[in-house]
Each structure stands twice: as C-alpha cells, then as structure tokens.
Amino acid sequence: MNADTLTVRPLSGPDELALFCRLPYALNGELADDLARGRRRAGRMWVALRGGRLLARAAWWGRGSLLDVLDVDDALPAAERVDVGVRLLRAAREAVPGAGEYSRFVPPGWRDDPAVARAVEDRMAIARRAGARPFVERLRLEWRPGTPLPAPRGRLAFRPVRDAEELLDLMTAALEGTLDAYSRADLARMTAREAAVAHYEGEFARFTSPRGWWRVATLPGGEAAGFVIPARNDYNAIISYLAVLPAHRGRGYAGDLLGEGTRVLAHEGVPRVRAATDVANVPMADAFRRAGYAEFEREIVMTWRGDAGE
Template sequence: MERNDLTVRPITGCEELDLFIRLPYTLNDELADDLTAGRRRPEWTWVALRGDRLVARAAWWCRTGDDAPFLLDVFDLDDDSGTGEDRVDVGVRLLRTAMAAVVPAGARPPEYGRAVPPGWRDDPAASRVVEERMAALERTGARLFVERLRLEWRAGTPVSEPSGRLRFRPVRDTEEILSLMTLVLDGTLDAHSRDDLSRLSPREAAVRHYEDELAHYRSPRDWWRIATLPDGEPVGFVTPARNDYNAVIGYLAVLPAHRGNGYIDDILAEGTRVLAAQGVPRIRAATDLGNVPMANAFQRAGYVNFERMINMAWG
C-alpha cells in the first residue's frame, strides 16, 4: 500500500530480513530462526518504507506449532525520520494497514509486548522512544495493560542451600498442577491472571494459563517441583523449564494459606538449583512491576532486572 510516498507492505521472505533488521532491537538475532521454525511468517512481518529507507516496522510472533499470531512483539519507528508527530503518524498507518491484514475481522488483536531499558523513565532519549511507540499504539485503540520486570540469574551467581523447612518432589500429573494453579489465583497480584479472572472461573483461568504457556515448554516435566511441609502438605510450586530461547522460571507461587512465611525464597531457590544443575548460562524470569513481594524474592535470589516489558492490549 502506498500513500504520500510511504509504502507499507509485508516482507517477501527471509531474503528481506536484512531490510527488516535495519532498526535495532534485541530480538533481531532471533528472527531468522523464528521464521525457519514457523514462529514468525513473512505475512506477519511488515515494513513502512520511504523509497529504500525503512522508517517503521512491525512483526507478530506465535508459539511453536500455532497457526495464529500470539503477540505483537516488534514495533519500531526510525528515530531520524521527521518530527515526533511524523513518526507517530507513520507508526499508526503501518499498524492499521498491517493489522487489517494480520488480524481476522472482528477479532481482538494480540497483545503488544516490548522490552525497554530498566531505567527508561529516567532517560529522556529512551522515554521519548517508548512514549512515541505507545502513542501510535494508543491511536489504534491499545491501552497500557501492565509493565513487567524482566529478570535474569547468571551462571556463577550463588544459589542458596536448602533451608530444610520444605520438602520438594516432582509434580504427579497434569491434574495436580492444575489444581494448585487454581488455588494460587486467590489473591493473585498478577495482572494477566486478574484479567483472566474477570471473565473466567479460577479453574478455567488455570487451564488457559497451562495451555498457553506450560504445555509449550520443551523441557522435562520432572523438573517441576511441588513444595511441601515435612508432613506432605503442599505449600507451593515452581516450574523450572526451557522455552524456545532460554531456561526460565515459568511459574512460581505459594498457596494462600501459606503466604507470609518466606516460603517463596525456598521455592525459588529450588527452581534455580534445578536449572543451574543443567549448566545453563542464564535463567530468565518475569514479574509485574506492581508485584513487589515477588520482585523482592527474585532480587534476594540474585536475579538482576536487565529489562522491563511494556504490555499493551486492545479491547
């Protein structure tokens, strides 16, 4: 589509990746593998061009094996192209054109998720870039949903020895983990879970989370751990795993009846030990900015906040 010398179109295939990655982002190095694996598709990968110059881009991602986009995770504007309003206008035109082709008519667009520097609000240059992208997304109907901390444990960071307060065992079966996931939704501080609970029962929300995330892990389920008291009563659980990119602490929770006793530290340490024993160079995790108890637990365990994630949603 061309308008006022702006061409908006999807890339033709892997041969145009060099064009698409002219704008920098940490995900650029993953794009080729994602296209090969089917987690991205050329028809979901869009550019806005003025002549041969890339002035904006957008791309959607899906989980391995899926047929529909799950997340809009690349959206960039060329910092050197016109004024801030010009850049926002180009971004809006790109998004509207691409979304009309990628998102089925009447469907809710996939959520937007973008990694940003941890101190982006204190850096005028970084805040301008983030705010311009958000302004363009808002003009298409998106609103800020949540800001999240992206966390990383690095090989060589000390891991706490077991305190002896809890016992750990593998998860028996899918029903056991689903039952515990249902229970921990009571009083959850997680924004996505709270949003799910506005439309679904706790059990339905747990099943959705399991099917959207845990079921897609590439690693053995016997890495997952149930934390119990010495008498066998469950206290919480952790799902150390490997996704398509990194070792991760996928889900970490304490049952409502046992919160406030510091068990989160024991459970996180166990999940970290499971993955560290695999010789991984890093372990990734994330939690909402507003989930202060969880963020503090990760900090105590030696995880560093290396990025934040801006999530925006439509509808």
C-alpha cells in the first residue's frame, strides 16, 4: 500500500481502541467502559489513516444517530485538516445510516482561545461540509458536595409524581412558551402532547434510578406549579428536566424546583450533580448559578435533521 494513501475504515474491534485514542478529547477516558458495557460498538468508530498515522476519527454513541466524537490531527495544514475530516465523515455516515446530530464539548471560554477556537471551528466546518447545520449551544453545569444546598423557601410543597399520566399532563402544559431549543423544534412538527410522550419514552422511561425521586411542586391550595426530574444516567446524577407551568412563571419558582431536585440527589451521597440548559435560556441559566451550579463546559450541537426533534 502506498504510504500516501488515505485509508478510511471502522475499527476492527475493541483491541484498536488505543489507536482510536491517539487524538485527544474529553470523552477518551469513557470509551473503554462504553465499549465494555455496550454503549458503543467498534463498528461505529471510524478512523482515517495514512500509513500508521491517525489523521481523523469519528464515533457514534449507542445505537442511535448521535455523533459525539469527531477529531482531526491539528498538526495537519488547515485545508488538509478539513478535507480529511470531510472524507472520513462522509464515508462513515454512508455506513452509519440515519439522520442525526453532532455534539462537541468545548471549554466555557472557547472563543477566547485562538487555538481552541480554531479546533472547534475546523470540526464544525467538517460537519457543515458533510451537510450539518448549527442548532444550539448549551451550558453544562455541575453542583458538587460542599457547595451550600439551597434551603427550602417554604413557598412550595413537594411530593412525588403520582404516575406517568400525571407527568405527561404536566410536561404537555409546560411546553407552552418554552425557551428550550429541542422542545421548540419538537413543537414545530408535532403537538405538545406528542412531544411530551416522545421525551418521556426516549429519556425518562429508560432511567433505572428511582421514580420516587421525581417531584411535583404545589402551591398552598394544592395546585401544581411545576416539576423536576432528578435522575441518574449512565454516567452521573443529573437534573434531567425542570419546568414551571406557564401560569406560575415569573415568580422565581425555577430556583425552588432546582433546589428540591438537588437536595434529593445530594441526600443520595452522589459525587456531583450535572445539568444543562441552552445558552439562550437566560432565566434557567441564572437559576442554576444562584443554586451553586458552576459552568464547567459547553456543548455545541449541529444537526442533519430538518428539525432537531425529527
């Protein structure tokens, strides 16, 4: 084989993980466990090689269509970096069918560091040339033990969610006026009830953590004002979802709900609680910061779908 030939292929098996990890990224430390637990498959992890040198790589999470690893060798000349990445991504997407998203974790101030900004922009350019478009930038936030827990303010009472039907009713109502980009995309192509069911079945129904953690916030007369879903995913304790019902917005209840969800998880002794919200959702971002959550990362999402929820 000519040493200048570019070879694009999936990994032959988990034994090639060391090759795949020659390029750095925040998720490298999770890949071995993901493969061992079936959250990833070697056949959905692709590399571009010239000789024995890894020039680019791409990987999809789980069995879905989330591309969450896309890297190139930053030592390559600028034009070649993007070209090699596009060749890899186009070939890999032909073998990994289905519309999907590209997710990239970046430092909070990524635009302020020229080297980091260049690397992020290269990867976005690769995805764009492969047909993706920008969708949303999100804050990734974390609460750690030792950070003061928000004290109950006494304005709301909290009880467990009664059943799936109650939660679906609350989710449906809460979608009115939502600022969340994913929810807005869902509402562009389906009813609020359909969007609530899709979210419930796609995320909440899969959690193995206790449903007894889920909380409804009520006013003194018993009327529901909102709800919060503390949970554990495959990696961390999380605030999966939080919403104030439209009639009760503007009173700061998001902070009360967030405090309750955080207390539920803190009492379980978790090492951290993670959460995310859109950069543009300023009220929710402010609520997280007031509750002691610190921004540790951002996520940039691009999509190949007509709408992100498609």
